[in-house]
Amino acid sequence: MAEELKVGCARPTGGPVGETATEKTVETERAEKEVVSMIQVGRKAPDFTAPAYLKGDFINVKLSDYLGKWVVLCFYPGDFTFV
Amino acid sequence: MSSDSIFVHKMWNDCELSKMVQEGIPFPMLSDAGGRVGKVYGVYDDDAGVETRGRFLIDPDGVIQGYEVLTPAVGRNVDETLREIQAFQLVRESKGTQATPSGWRPGKKTLRPGPELVGNVWKEWKTEMAFD
Numbered sequence: 001m002a003e004e005l006k007v008g009c010a011r012p013t014g015g016p017v018g019e020t021a022t023e024k025t026v027e028t029e030r031a032e033k034e035v036v037s038m039i040q041v042g043r044k045a046p047d048f049t050a051p052a053y054l055k056g057d058f059i060n061v062k063l064s065d066y067l068g069k070w071v072v073l074c075f076y077p078g079d080f081t082f083v
Numbered sequence: 084m085s086s087d088s089i090f091v092h093k094m095w096n097d098c099e100l101s102k103m104v105q106e107g108i109p110f111p112m113l114s115d116a117g118g119r120v121g122k123v124y125g126v127y128d129d130d131a132g133v134e135t136r137g138r139f140l141i142d143p144d145g146v147i148q149g150y151e152v153l154t155p156a157v158g159r160n161v162d163e164t165l166r167e168i169q170a171f172q173l174v175r176e177s178k179g180t181q182a183t184p185s186g187w188r189p190g191k192k193t194l195r196p197g198p199e200l201v202g203n204v205w206k207e208w209k210t211e212m213a214f215d
Contacts, residue, residue, distance in 0.1 A: 002111070011088045013116040016123050039125050041149055045141045048120045050084065052111035053092040061111050064145065070168055071141040074159075075115075075126045075134035079087045079095035083158035 002059040005051055014050035017062070045073070084113035084120065085134055086127075126152055140167060142175065186213035 005012060038046050045063060052061045063071070087095075092112040101107040113120075118134060121127030126137030136153040148171045153159065170183040173193065181193040184204075194200060194207060 005089075007089075011090070011116060012114070013119075014114070015119040019119075038123060039139075039147065039150065041147055043147060044145050045139065045147045046120075046123045047145075048123070050113040050115055050120060051089050052113045053089045053096060054111045055107060055109070058089050058093075059111065061113060063141075066141075067145050068143045070143060070172070071139075072164060072168070073084065073124075073137075073139040073141060075084050075121055075124065075137040077131075077133040077135065077155040078085050079091045080099070081155065083156065 002052070002054070002061050002065065005058040005060045007058050012051035012058070012060075014048060014060070017047040017049060017064070045071075084115050086115050086118050086121070086132070088116070089114045138164060140164070140171065142171065184208050184212065186215070188215070 047062070047064045049060060049062045052059050063073075085092075089112070092114060096107050096112065115121055115134065118127035118129075118132070121134040121137070124137060124139065126135045127133075128135055133155070136155060136157070136159060138151050138159060139147055140149045142148050149167055151159070166188060169189050170187055173183060173189075174181060177193075180195060182196050184192070184194050187193065191212065192208070194204070200207070
């Protein structure tokens with residue numbers, strides 16, 4: 001399901017699927033802060049890709065690859081935090 | 084998912100988590116540099132530069148069925164997450180003909196919403212059923 005990730009020296013990154021990179025201006029930054037979260041129960045979960053560590057391997061995960069399964073998506077403040 | 088890199092995820096798993104969970108974490112530890120995904124999900128704290136404790140339940144159609152967000156100092160209750168998934172699965176399998184009242188756990192009574200139930204929930208469900 002998940003493709004293996006080739007890791008170089010750069011820190012691998014992912015992001016929302018379908019978002020294009022644009023140059024940031026003061027206006028676009030302000031607009032970004034005003035973006036209302038797209039999250040609502042009963043609505044589609046926004047798709048994303050993200051690099052991941054899984055049992056000894058670095059892989060690339062895409063949320064939509066998990067269609068057909070239940071998914072628990074957990075965010076947390078950081079590795080080595082306590083609770 | 085956190086804003087840490089996959090390299091730090093590996094170190095956390097290898098140095099600490101593998102001492103709590105035999106053979107290490109069995110699910111992908113996702114990296115969200117800069118909180119780009121967290122922002123879309125409304126859980127990224129811009130001021131602190133970290134994700135808050137957001138937990139989203141996503142069904143097989145990719146639809147969010149529930150979520151919970153906590154500030155960093157309070158941990159989650161995994162039993163509650165599992166209970167919610169079991170409830171959503173039951174409702175889904177019944178194609179919406181059954182609903183799980185407050186305090187429902189597997190084996191406890193479900194309700195069948197319909198005209199006959201209007202005003203009659205008190206006959207089917209008692210307040211103490213909200214508690215374990």
